[in-house]
Amino acid sequence: MSLDDAARALRVTPLTIRRLEKAEVALKPLYVEKLLETYGADRQERDEFVAFAERANEPGWWHTYRDVLPTWFSAYVSLETGAKTLRTYEPHYTTGLLQTREYARHVLSGGFPNDSDEDLERRVNLRLRRQALLERSDAPTLWVVMEEAVLHRVVGGPEVMREQIERLLEVSELQHVSVDIVPFTAGAHVGACAPFTYFRFAEPELPDVVYTEILSGAMYLDQRSDVVAHLEAHSRMSLLTSDAHSRALLNRMRKEYS
Numbered sequence: 001m002s003l004d005d006a007a008r009a010l011r012v013t014p015l016t017i018r019r020l021e022k023a024e025v026a027l028k029p030l031y032v033e034k035l036l037e038t039y040g041a042d043r044q045e046r047d048e049f050v051a052f053a054e055r056a057n058e059p060g061w062w063h064t065y066r067d068v069l070p071t072w073f074s075a076y077v078s079l080e081t082g083a084k085t086l087r088t089y090e091p092h093y094t095t096g097l098l099q100t101r102e103y104a105r106h107v108l109s110g111g112f113p114n115d116s117d118e119d120l121e122r123r124v125n126l127r128l129r130r131q132a133l134l135e136r137s138d139a140p141t142l143w144v145v146m147e148e149a150v151l152h153r154v155v156g157g158p159e160v161m162r163e164q165i166e167r168l169l170e171v172s173e174l175q176h177v178s179v180d181i182v183p184f185t186a187g188a189h190v191g192a193c194a195p196f197t198y199f200r201f202a203e204p205e206l207p208d209v210v211y212t213e214i215l216s217g218a219m220y221l222d223q224r225s226d227v228v229a230h231l232e233a234h235s236r237m238s239l240l241t242s243d244a245h246s247r248a249l250l251n252r253m254r255k256e257y258s
Helices: 003-010 014-021 029-039 043-056 061-065 071-082 101-111 117-135 158-171 224-238 243-256
Strands: 085-090 141-147 177-182 196-200 209-214 217-221
Touching (some): 061 117, 071 209, 101 158, 141 224, 158 177, 158 243, 177 243, 209 224, 217 224
Parallel strands (some): 085 141
Antiparallel strands (some): 085 196
C-alpha cells in the first residue's frame, strides 16, 4: 500500500504517514488501530500493537528528573534502559553506571558549576538510579574500557578515589560487567578521542546506536559505517590490556590512595 493510500485511510497527509513510519512523532493508538485494520491485521494483532503504542507513549521513570536532565541526554537514558549490550569508552572519568555517590557528586559539580545544592543532589540521584539496571534479572552486559588517566585524575580527594576504585574492583567480579583499563604504556591508539557508548538491543529490528558527547550536547549515530568504526575501536582498545593487568592496576592505585 502506498503512502497516499495509507494517508487516505487516516485522512491525513502522506507526510504524516512517513513521519509515523520513521518514528519522528509519537504514535497515536487510534491511528495505529485504523492503519492495522486497513492493512488487514486481525483483531488480536491490532490489540497487541495498540497496547505497544500506548506503552511507548508513557514517560519513562526519568521523566520526573526532566528539570535537571539535559534535553539531549534524555534519549541516552532511554537507550540505556532498553539495551541488552552496552560498550563504553571513557578517557576522563569513571563511567556513570559505575560511579559512587561522592565521586558522582564531584564530577557533576564540576560539570554544572552553577547548580544549586538541590539541583546537584537531583542530578546525583538520577545518576545513581540509572545504576539499578545492573541489578535487574535481565541486566544488560556492560563492557567498560577506561584510560589509566581516569585513575590518576583525583576527583574529590584520596578517600573518594579509594572508594571509587573499590567499587570498580567489586563490579568487575560480576559476570555481566567487564572493566578494562588501558595503561599509559599503550601509547597512541585508535580510540584516543571523545567518550562514547555503543548500544545493542534484543529486538533485531532496532539498529545499533552510538552516543558520543561534545561540549554543548551530544550526537546519536546509527549509520552502519559510524557504528562499526566505534565498535572496532572499542575492540582494539580492549586488546591493549587484560583482566589481570586491569585488576593489578586498580589494586595498585587503591593502595596509593590509602
